[in-house]
Amino acid sequence: AVKRQGGDGWRFFSGDLHEEARQRLALTRGLRVALERDEFSVLFQPIVSVTSGRVAGAEVLLRWTPSDGPVSPAVFIPVAEKTGAIIPIGAWVFRQACLAAARWATIFGEAVPYLSVNVSTRQLDDPALADVFEATLRETGADPSRIVIEITETALMDDVDANLRMLRRLAELGLRAAVDDFGTGYSSLAQLLRMPVSLLKIDREFIDGLDKRRDSRIITSTVIGMGHSLGMRLVAEGVETAAQLAELSAHGCDYVQGFYFHRPLAEEAFIDIVRREIAPFLTAPDDPLYFL
Numbered sequence: 001a002v003k004r005q006g007g008d009g010w011r012f013f014s015g016d017l018h019e020e021a022r023q024r025l026a027l028t029r030g031l032r033v034a035l036e037r038d039e040f041s042v043l044f045q046p047i048v049s050v051t052s053g054r055v056a057g058a059e060v061l062l063r064w065t066p067s068d069g070p071v072s073p074a075v076f077i078p079v080a081e082k083t084g085a086i087i088p089i090g091a092w093v094f095r096q097a098c099l100a101a102a103r104w105a106t107i108f109g110e111a112v113p114y115l116s117v118n119v120s121t122r123q124l125d126d127p128a129l130a131d132v133f134e135a136t137l138r139e140t141g142a143d144p145s146r147i148v149i150e151i152t153e154t155a156l157m158d159d160v161d162a163n164l165r166m167l168r169r170l171a172e173l174g175l176r177a178a179v180d181d182f183g184t185g186y187s188s189l190a191q192l193l194r195m196p197v198s199l200l201k202i203d204r205e206f207i208d209g210l211d212k213r214r215d216s217r218i219i220t221s222t223v224i225g226m227g228h229s230l231g232m233r234l235v236a237e238g239v240e241t242a243a244q245l246a247e248l249s250a251h252g253c254d255y256v257q258g259f260y261f262h263r264p265l266a267e268e269a270f271i272d273i274v275r276r277e278i279a280p281f282l283t284a285p286d287d288p289l290y291f292l
């Protein structure tokens with residue numbers, strides 16, 4: 001079936017429209033009560049420094065497990081964004097990140113990994129966001145300089161002036177910002193230059209093509225060079241192979257994140273890994289990181 005959409009495009013539905021609408025409604029209702037039912041949790045995916053091979057940070061990834069089984073973020077986040085449920089849910093995620101930051105500071109002291117939290121455009125558009133984050137930081141005692149706000153390139157460039165104002169307020173709180181899924185949107189260098197951004201996260205799409213496609217290699221090395229000239233650090237997302245790591249290392253990428261290193265982990269597993277690394281480190285000569 002084909003349905004006319006909005007005015008400027010066509011949307012193709014493969015399945016039954018009623019079934020789609022019914023599922024969306026069920027998700028909408030489920031998300032509305034998920035916080036009070038305590039159905040959310042967060043996992044921590046390690047972000048590894050290319051030069052030291054050690055865990056430098058973690059991306060906080062939301063999980064939703066209602067009684068009839070887990071729902072993928074790729075499915076429920078867009079619905080939560082559309083209905084506005086992402087505002088209280090996002091505040092909850094930020095609070096979990098702050099609580100973790102405070103716990104980790106007592107465990108690791110100076111060497112505490114940073115936490116990277118996804119923030120959607122709907123949250124950025126909420127004028128109360130900075131006040132909510134400020135109150136949460138104060139209440140949890142988390143060090144804002146160890147927390148990074150991830151905003152997708154597409155969301156960031158959607159309304160540059162408004163987002164710039166909010167990013168500046170967040171920067172005043174001591175938080176840093178990262179551009180997520182970089183390379184998939186259409187930001188101009190001029191727009192990027194205005195943004196108070198510390199990190200660029202190169203989208204998985206390009207990392208996936210690194211060992212197969214010339215254009216992915218060119219885009220990756222260009223983005224790394226550009227980010228460095230703007231004083232930013234680069235994170236590669238979705239690193240799955242030693243060959244991809246070798247390419248990224250050769251191009252001077254700062255951090256890597258992906259299944260090649262670690263999947264998203266429960267907090268205890270994450271802490272164990274960081275603890276083990278602080279002890280004797282990289283002893284196996286066949287570990288690719290050994291050579292970095």
Ligand code: C2E
Binds near residue numbers: 150
């Ligand atoms: P993202 O922010 O780009 O997060 C990275 C996603 O890539 C995560 O999927 C992660 O599990 C996955 N990933 C990491 N390494 C690899 C790899 O080597 N190979 C592959 N195939 N995948 C890898 P996840 O956790 O399913 O999250 C999907 C998206 O949902 C996120 O993409 C983000 O846009 C959104 N999301 C997750 N948590 C939150 C949240 O708390 N708030 C908001 N607003 N969005 C969130």
Ligand code: MG
Binds near residue numbers: 180
């Ligand atoms: Mg992200």
Ligand code: MG
Binds near residue numbers: 180181201203237
């Ligand atoms: Mg990403």
Ligand code: MG
Binds near residue numbers: 181204
């Ligand atoms: Mg992504």
